[in-house]
Amino acid sequence: MSSSTPTPSAPEGSLEISVQSLATFTPTRILSESTLTGSVYILGTLHNLPTIIHLQKTILDIEKAGDLIKDLEKIDLFLENQPYFSSHGWIKNKIDKSPELQIKIICPATDIHIKKYSKQERFIIIETPELYEKVVLNYINGFDESRLGWVYAILNGQKESERILYRKENEKDGFVILPDLKWDQTSMNALYLTVLVQTRTIRSLRDLDKSHIPLLNSIKQAVFQTVKQKYQVGAGKLRLFVHYQPSYYHFHVHVVHIQSEAFSGMLVGQAHMLDDLITLLELSPSTGPSLLAQKTFTYPLGVEHGLYEGMKAAGAILD
Template identity: 55%
Template sequence: MSDAADTDLKPCDLATLATYEHERVLMESTTTGSVYLLGRLRGQQAIVHVQRTAIASDAAPGLVKDGLEGVNVFLENRPYFSANALITRTPDSPPDLALKVIWPATDVHIKKYTAQQRRVLRETPAAYASVVEPYIASFPPDRLEWVYAILEGRKEAERVVFRDTDPRTGFVLTPDLKWDGVTLTALYLTALVQTRGIRSIRDLTREHLPLLRRISATAYATAAERYGVEAGQLRLFVHYQPSYYHFHVHVVHVQHEVLAGMAVGQAHMLADVIDWLELSPPSPAPSLLAQMTFNYALGTEHGLYAGLAAVQEDAGA
């Protein structure tokens, strides 16, 4: 099959999923009811994330009253009872599963979603220059093609809730794929900046303050107007290390179940980032973010782990 034909395939239609050939389980969580599978779709490596969907709180009473069938009680010890049940299928029934597919999946994707040990590492500005910056530069430009497709309106245009095409202060605000679009306490938006010159918070300077302030103000206003979620109910944060090196901001409901990406060390509140930049000297002097030492956890399979661990060991840290 040609590359051109591959781009037209729909990885989540039944015909494609029926070609799935299983290799192994990468990671699973009994807390979220999810599992990451590694296999092949139409002969190409693929990661399939299978997860039970959340039940919307306003729909739950109706399900309990008259929306279930085949209830099987497996624990009865008054006043405690546990049972398995099936939802009666109707046109309005909630979906049973949420699927996310990465196809074709690279070795970087596979390492990211493989269960692994994590270690806290220390990244000095020198370690950034010798290890991290060359790592970022090693990625081919097409690694971010999916981001550019969103920014240019070629993909996911119908999902975007805010778009500003200004090359310096513009950005796109769109629901993250980790959000079902319904459960407000799980609200998750992502702001992707239009400029391609910011790879991570290390690249931010005082000149980027107008952009960051606009993202903050727009995220709060959009969440309030579109979803009825107030500013005090939101976390706005950035990751370091991020999962991809095009600057973006996460906008997440404060009651969202704690994700690994919200852990101390990796998540930095946008308001704090703005404060650090306001305290930074003007360009061309490096910002405080460029001069800081960051401590964060990495999986032992992460592409940066070996290099940073070796630098840390050499420094006797």
């Protein structure tokens, strides 16, 4: 997907997310489902805009997933950072007062969002530094920065300020820690946090060099202290990792409880442990490219990913 893909325009002001508005959601197709987590991504329209709704339930009838949205009695919207919304949902006539559903909404959803959450064929990519320079770097340089608006809104204190668990103010080595969109903050075993760095100069782990070691160590220590104080979860229960390729090109670290069931983003090839990255930087030469810049990375890539066509043209897709 090129960076010129138009983003659906949202109406002026904030979008209304309520039981009444969700009742008008019109499902068009199922993008993907997970039998492991009992969840489904549904594409449809809301406020006349393309919208993705993610429903997660202990037992979910996939064929009737779209109808569940119309059976909502109440929702509790606990995150709003357009285009991303998260809430708990209660089904009508349910005796138990606990939320029946976890509901995540992307509105307006772009073609890139739709492709990201669609079930798709994947291939293994062996990305050499040369392939990075030839294909990946051009893709990153053409990445539509407007897709990072929600990140900048968090870093600038315009959105989700009440959810920030830790903030270090510094343009060079500052960062924030906050709950990830994937976590509803109810089960500690499903704990999932995200660390967003303040600097915009690190787009992926290939941009890291020895000068970033203090930043990465600072992130690690702040995460350990914050999670221990806030959730009483020790450092030995946490995975800190970085994705490559990432979903968006602003450097961030994922923090997940070790009891959390593995999902695709935690599989070998995509997730790189933060401690391993620090070690590779420590072993890197004092001058010149770091080992991360020189390293060959092997990872899965979906046919709907924006890099796929470039990789195919470069002969990187193996039959």
